[in-house]
Amino acid sequence: MPRTLTLAGGLALWSAIAMASDSAPQVEPGRATELERLVIQDCGSCHGLxxxxxxxxxxxxxxxxxxxxxxxxxxxxxxIPGTAMPPWRPLMTEADALWIADYLRGETP
Ligand code: HEC
Incomplete structure (x- = not known):
């Protein structure tokens, strides 16, 4: 189900927050914006907005x-094999996933 969700959507609120996060170190600023949207929209579809x-x-x-x-x-x-938690490797690089890991831990600005 979530694989079909689109990265497009661009809620103004999240764009504004993403712009404030542009200094995240591991990925390009534009990618950080996309990853933040992915977390909210795709991860959020299962883990809650x-x-x-x-x-x-x-x-x-x-x-x-x-x-x-x-x-x-x-x-x-x-x-997580055997659960609904899907692998995201096809959709992102290791650097992307590390950025999300830091984001989830509250460590990206
Ligand atoms: C299809 C639904 C679904 C989507 C989409 C999804 N998850 Fe999950 N995720 C789950 C489920 C269900 C679990 C719990 C698995 C279990 O029972 O151990 C989980 C577990 C996790 C855990 C482990 C939590 C813990 O307490 O150990 C993390 C971290 C996580 N997901 C991150 C993400 C991230 C980041 C994304 C987006 C890139 C994402 N998930 C997208 C369903 C989803």
Whole structure:
């Protein structure tokens, strides 16, 4: 289901927030904007728009800080086999996934 969701959409609010995040180190600013939209729209489709849980568990910064950033990157890239958590490797690079890991841990500006 979520694979068919589009990255397009561009809610003005999220664009404004994404612009404030342009200094994220690992990826280009434009990619960071796209990844932030992906987290809200695609991850949010299962984890809730505010990431507080839905079909998938809550993935808020207070919870995600307990993960090593590389472990979190691997969960994002490979998914969790046997659950609805899909692998995202076909849609992003390792640097992208690491950016999302940091984003989820509340560590991107
Ligand atoms: C199709 C629904 C779905 C989508 C889309 C989805 N997830 Fe998940 N995710 C799940 C489910 C279900 C689980 C819980 C799996 C389990 O029971 O262990 C999960 C688990 C996780 C976990 C582990 C949480 C924990 O407490 O250990 C992380 C991190 C995570 N997802 C991140 C993401 C990110 C980042 C995205 C977007 C790139 C994403 N998910 C998109 C369904 C989804």
């Amino acid at each position: 505010t990431l507080k849980g839905g079909l998938g568990r809550a993935i808020t910064p207070d919870l995600m800080q307990h993960y090593d950033r590389h472990d979190l990157r691997d969960i994002i890239l490979d998914g």
